Amino acid sequence: xxxxxxxxxxxxxxxxxxxxxxxxxxxxxxxxxxxxxxxxxxxxxxxxxxxxxxxxxxxxxxxxxxxxxxxxxxxxxxxxxxxxxxxxxxxxxxxxxxxxxxxxxxxxxxxxxxxxxxxxxxxxxxxxxxxxxxxxxxxxxxxxxxxxxxxxxxxxxxxxxxxxxxxxxxxxxxxxxxxxxxxxxxxxxxxxxxxxxxxxxxxxxxxxxxxxxxxxxxxxxxxxxxxxxxxxxxxxxxxxxxxxxxxxxxxxxxxxxxxxxxxxxxxxxxxxxxxxxxxxxxxxxxxxxxxxxxxxxxxxxxxxxxxxxxxxxxxxxxx
Amino acid sequence: xxxxxxxxxxxxxxxxxxxxxxxxxxxxxxxxxxxxxxxxxxxxxxxxxxxxxxxxxxxxxxxxxxxxxxxxxxxxxxxxxxxxxxxxxxxxxxxxxxxxxxxxxxxxxxxxxxxxxxxxxxxxxxxxxxxxxxxxxxxxxxxxxxxxxxxxxxxxxxxxxxxxxxxxxxxxxxxxxxxxxxxxxxxxxxxxxxxxxxxxxxxxxxxxxxxxxxxxxxxxxxxxxxxxxxxxxxxxxxxxxxxxxxxxxxxxxxxxxxxxxxxxxxxxxxxxxxxxxxxxxxxxxxxxxxxxxxxxxxxxxxxxxxxxxxxxxxxxxxx
Numbered sequence: 001x002x003x004x005x006x007x008x009x010x011x012x013x014x015x016x017x018x019x020x021x022x023x024x025x026x027x028x029x030x031x032x033x034x035x036x037x038x039x040x041x042x043x044x045x046x047x048x049x050x051x052x053x054x055x056x057x058x059x060x061x062x063x064x065x066x067x068x069x070x071x072x073x074x075x076x077x078x079x080x081x082x083x084x085x086x087x088x089x090x091x092x093x094x095x096x097x098x099x100x101x102x103x104x105x106x107x108x109x110x111x112x113x114x115x116x117x118x119x120x121x122x123x124x125x126x127x128x129x130x131x132x133x134x135x136x137x138x139x140x141x142x143x144x145x146x147x148x149x150x151x152x153x154x155x156x157x158x159x160x161x162x163x164x165x166x167x168x169x170x171x172x173x174x175x176x177x178x179x180x181x182x183x184x185x186x187x188x189x190x191x192x193x194x195x196x197x198x199x200x201x202x203x204x205x206x207x208x209x210x211x212x213x214x215x216x217x218x219x220x221x222x223x224x225x226x227x228x229x230x231x232x233x234x235x236x237x238x239x240x241x242x243x244x245x246x247x248x249x250x251x252x253x254x255x256x257x258x259x260x261x262x263x264x265x266x267x268x269x270x271x272x273x274x275x276x277x278x279x280x281x282x283x284x285x286x287x288x289x290x291x292x293x294x295x296x297x298x299x300x301x302x303x304x305x306x307x308x309x310x311x312x313x314x315x316x317x318x319x
Numbered sequence: 320x321x322x323x324x325x326x327x328x329x330x331x332x333x334x335x336x337x338x339x340x341x342x343x344x345x346x347x348x349x350x351x352x353x354x355x356x357x358x359x360x361x362x363x364x365x366x367x368x369x370x371x372x373x374x375x376x377x378x379x380x381x382x383x384x385x386x387x388x389x390x391x392x393x394x395x396x397x398x399x400x401x402x403x404x405x406x407x408x409x410x411x412x413x414x415x416x417x418x419x420x421x422x423x424x425x426x427x428x429x430x431x432x433x434x435x436x437x438x439x440x441x442x443x444x445x446x447x448x449x450x451x452x453x454x455x456x457x458x459x460x461x462x463x464x465x466x467x468x469x470x471x472x473x474x475x476x477x478x479x480x481x482x483x484x485x486x487x488x489x490x491x492x493x494x495x496x497x498x499x500x501x502x503x504x505x506x507x508x509x510x511x512x513x514x515x516x517x518x519x520x521x522x523x524x525x526x527x528x529x530x531x532x533x534x535x536x537x538x539x540x541x542x543x544x545x546x547x548x549x550x551x552x553x554x555x556x557x558x559x560x561x562x563x564x565x566x567x568x569x570x571x572x573x574x575x576x577x578x579x580x581x582x583x584x585x586x587x588x589x590x591x592x593x594x595x596x597x598x599x600x601x602x603x604x605x606x607x608x609x610x611x612x613x614x615x616x617x618x619x620x621x622x623x624x625x626x627x628x629x630x631x632x633x634x635x636x637x638x
Contacts, residue, residue: 011347011449011452012452012454015455015538016386016454016455016456016522016538017351017381017382017383017385017386017454017455017522017523018349018350018351018382018383018385018386018388018445019349019350019351020347020348020349020386020447020452021347021348021349021350022347022348022449023342023347023348025344027342028330028339028340028341028342029339029340029341029342029348029444030337030338030339030340031337031338031340031392031394031427031428031442031444032336032337032338032394032428033394033395033396033428033429033430033440033442034396034430035396035398035430035432035438035440036432037398037432037433037434037435037438039435040432040433040434041432062336063336063337064336064337066336066337067335067336067337067339069337073350075350075351075352075442076352077352077353077354077396077440079354079356079438108350109350109351109352110352111352111353111354111440113354113355113356113359113360114356114359115356115359115436115438116356116358116435116436117434117435117436119354119356119398119434119438121352121354121396121430121440123350123352123394123442125348125350125444126337128339130330130341133330133331133339135331135335135336136334136335136336137335203335203336204336219334219335
């Protein structure tokens with residue numbers, strides 16, 4: 001991502017009343033804000049300080065990726081509980097700064113305040129050429145729905161970190177813990193899709209496939225059929241499901257925070273797009289279903305089909 | 320401020336992965352983030368929900384004003400404690416929305432999360448022509464230091480709201496409560512100063528004159544002499560000081576959150592700038608001192624002079 005570093009863009013960084021940058025002439029600017037609170041979105045038992053910082057920035061960068069944009073700069077509002085744990089704060093900042101540097105995101109300012117719990121609110125500004133900007137609302141009937149990677153690992157990792165620390169040393173689950181603690185925003189993939197006119201809609205998978213497919217369909221005024229057997233389930237989620245007696249599909253459908261991209265691609269272009277994707281990124285682009293007319297979003301399992309219901313994590317254990 | 324409304328600039332508002340806007344071709348963009356936490360920065364006893372929203376946005380807009388910029392858009396991260404007080408949240412949002420509309424600031428997105436206390440983090444994006452951008456670092460020896468209005472009312476209002484609610488109905492203190500609860504960011508004034516080449520440096524007074532003059536001097540590599548008798552003390556702060564037996568100057572020097580602008584103006588231009596200011600805004604521009612060589616910042620009282628010490632509110636009661 002070296003090409004995305006824009007140190008010249010920032011005219012004035014931390015230290016004045018506000019930071020200043022020069023937007024690119026031909027680009028639109030995009031903005032996204034995400035907040036994380038200790039005890040609500042993370043616990044210090046489940047994730048280290050550096051990973052917390054990484055995750056917080058990664059979830060914002062994932063939104064930037066989903067627009068087909070590249071990140072430019074970020075501000076951080078940090079709420080710090082008493083007694084102040086300076087090591088935690090410095091490590092958290094290091095996690096933010098490392099990912100920021102690697103993705104060409106300048107940290108230009110923010111605010112540090114006292115708070116009853118650790119609280120991290122990050123705003124990221126990105127840029128995109130108007131013709132490359134993707135939204136959730138462009139999907140058309142017959143488009144292929146596809147995702148950029150296997151799903152469910154992040155939720156499996158969270159479950160292991162919180163409830164089954166004994167599994168943390170099992171090599172089968174290393175990738176799950178990594179997916180939860182240090183997710184990789186799909187910036188290069190988002191930029192690639194942004195440049196392709198045949199990619200009609202795009203969003204990032206932050207709340208689980210079941211919720212996010214419905215959102216994309218609602219925004220586009222379409223329906224969809226998702227093929228149960230085509231959903232790529234992460235190996236580690238499969239292994240954890242087998243171990244705890246839960247259908248591993250639940251992690252992929254309802255787990256959330258995988259930060260892969262969901263795209264709707266013109267059907268005739270899909271084979272070529274998928275082929276180029278493998279060649280560029282060394283991973284397959286997973287076709288999971290088809291956009292339809294109407295507004296019904298169904299999960300097809302061979303001959304059977306049922307409404308695909310948005311379900312959060314709380315629902316998971318009851319399935 | 321009707322002329323600053325840019326609905327056309329926002330290409331995509333709330334509802335997608337990120338909001339999108341088109342920056343002005345000739346402008347630089349500026350960004351500032353401020354966070355407020357219940358129990359730290361405000362209590363529900365001291366300030367209502369709508370005023371809390373207004374204040375949170377106003378403090379950000381004040382930073383935008385201090386750059387000579389105009390606001391374009393904002394995102395809001397809201398942390399909400401259990402049980403959720405929907406009325407409070409709606410009223411708070413109304414306070415933000417009203418000030419946003421009046422100042423041409425589009426609310427384009429944000430995040431609502433659970434939190435152990437009410438928490439409000441706002442990011443505002445503004446724009447400024449490069450030639451109009453003001454910073455803290457341009458003050459030169461012999462410049463006139465001036466402030467846009469009387470100081471100390473906000474702190475007096477906070478003290479009344481928290482410690483002396485019995486004074487709340489006294490008409491002498493109505494302006495203090497208003498200054499604390501609904502401060503007015505000096506956007507028009509900031510834009511005016513931005514357009515004047517003879518205004519060499521500018522910042523907003525958020526942490527008290529004693530702290531902020533030192534900051535401006537440090538950023539500019541200069542010193543200053545501030546004339547004690549020239550500091551404009553708000554009538555309400557004077558009245559409260561008399562009542563509680565505190566030197567009213569303390570409110571003006573160390574109180575903070577007045578959100579007036581501090582400017583350094585070329586000495587030969589100052590009379591003209593001040594005259595035009597009165598004509599435009601119907602209020603005087605208060606000359607409070609002079610920029611000097613060196614790094615010493617002193618408070619002059621007739622023949623005597625002492626180092627002007629940065630002092631926060633905690634220090635106030637011990638004076």
